[in-house]
Amino acid sequence: MDNQELQRLKNKYDIIGNDAALNTALETAVAVAPTDLTVLVTGESGVGKENIPKIIHQNSLRKTGKYFAVNCGAIPEGTIDSELFGHEKGSFTGATETRKGYFEEANGGTLFLDEIGELPLSSQAKLLRVLQSGEFIKVGSSKVEKTDVRVIAATNVNLWYAVGQGKFRQDLYYRLNAIQITMPALRDRKDDIYLFFRKFTSDFSEKFGMRKIVLTHEAIEMLRAYRWPGNIRQLKNVTETLSALESQKAVSADDRCTVDAQTLGHYLPKDDANMLPVKSSTPSGDTMSASDKQALFNAIYTLGQRVSALESFCKTLSETPRHETVPVIEESRIESTPWQRDEPSYRAPVSGPSFNAASNVPSNVGVSHQSPEEQLQRDDLSVQKNYEELIVRALEKYHGNRKLAARELGISERTLYRKLPDEYKKGKSNEDEE
Secondary structure, eight states, X not given: OOHHHHHHHHHHTTOOOOOHHHHHHHHXXXXXXXXOOOEEEEOOTTSOTTHHHHHHHHTSTTTTSOEEEEEGGGSOTTTHHHHHHOBOTTSSTTOOSOBOOHHHHTTTSEEEEESGGGSOHHHHHXXXXXXXXXXXXXXXXXXXXXXXXXXEEEESSOHHHHHHTTSSOHHHHHHHTTEEEEOXXXXXXXXXXXXXXXXXXXXXXXXXXXXXXXXXXXXXXXXXXXXXXXXXXXXHHHHHHHHHHHOOBOSSTXXXXXXXXXXXXXXXXXXXXXXXXXXXXXXXXXXXXXXXXHHHHHHXXXXXXXXXXXXXXXXXXXXXXXXXXXXXXXXXXXXXXGGGGGSTTOOOOTTSOOBOTXXXXXXXXXXXXXXXXXXXXXXXXXXHHHHHHHHHHHHHHTTTOHXXXXXXXTSOHHHHHHHSOHHXXXXXXXXXXX
């Protein structure tokens, strides 16, 4: 599609924005429309997934047929089969007459199943049969009926993760996921945020005769920086609330109401870390992002280095005579992991290690620019040298009597012999032979 065709499509379905991911989703929808392939639309709640099935239906060979949109999450589990496949009279309490389901009503057209992840497992098996053979059975009936319906499903959850949890059938997931179209989150479309705001405040002012809201530069930046966990739906609610409480009745069409960042901040809900949305675009059981993996790897590496240093120090301390002074291995300062670097107040320590993003290995530790292994090895050699000097002095004091020297140092005779310098061991062996 060229830019003009794409813009006409956006105008027809009241779609705002010029984000590349959005354009890709719209172009894909138009491209697959002439086929009968099942389409799975993914994306967070409030991103506008409902526009995709409309575009597909209107650009398909079924555009003269019926189009139904069904919210699977809004129908009680006990009646979902009746809604989708219909029921016979007397099949359950309240079934006073035979009723057609959506699959029968939409025969020859398109059926949009929103929140498909909320469908019960028993209903998923029946849906799979319809998708594979076009056959279904009404509730309370034994007669197999046929239908010709194109199904478009949408979800704001990770269906592949739901498969791993046993909440969604794997075979149904593959059957629905013939073509996947992902709608981007609003926070990933920063250049479109203010466009939405202008559209919503303009619509509100025209509908209720209020002044249009105009934001200062700082307020626009605040609007763009906010996470918008509720996406477009949340932005519309905030815009309308702001317009209703801050604006006044317009005297002329050019009347404006300017809002600064401080005022806007009162209308932006505080970002709750426990309510952050979960991406569902990638059909993978691994829900960790690359940045989260990097941060976790760096944290584990840092912890490993500290544990190794502590173990070496404790081992040295346990074998040290009570009266001997042991050089302490000072723990190297470790630079914060990537997720901590986002904090405004963070300042990287001058002598701390820096992580190489490619290898995930510290490139410098302390002012000596040595790796943790090299630094610990150097310290171990220094401690060993001090041991040897103390042992030699004790042996000289007691004229080579290892038992008395070991008692003086507070260690076992075996440990004393093990710590002796090699040349001293050799010399003592020669004396023993003589």
